[in-house]
Amino acid sequence: MGICKTQLRKAQDRLKDFLINRLIKAGIMKMEDGRQLYELTLTELKKEYREMKTCEN
Numbered sequence: 001m002g003i004c005k006t007q008l009r010k011a012q013d014r015l016k017d018f019l020i021n022r023l024i025k026a027g028i029m030k031m032e033d034g035r036q037l038y039e040l041t042l043t044e045l046k047k048e049y050r051e052m053k054t055c056e057n
Contacts, residue, residue: 019045
């Protein structure tokens with residue numbers, strides 16, 4: 001059971017890194033409230049990424 005949790009955590013961390021890198025490439029360095037991207041939860045990063053992608057279209 002511990003291995004599955006470890007693998008899930010690593011996958012979540014990789015996704016967070018991917019989203020942070022994409023947001024940085026789009027020029028987003030931190031949130032309007034002053035928080036750095038690495039301080040955001042995965043859910044918050046996904047939301048910000050979706051909003052960024054919507055603005056691109």
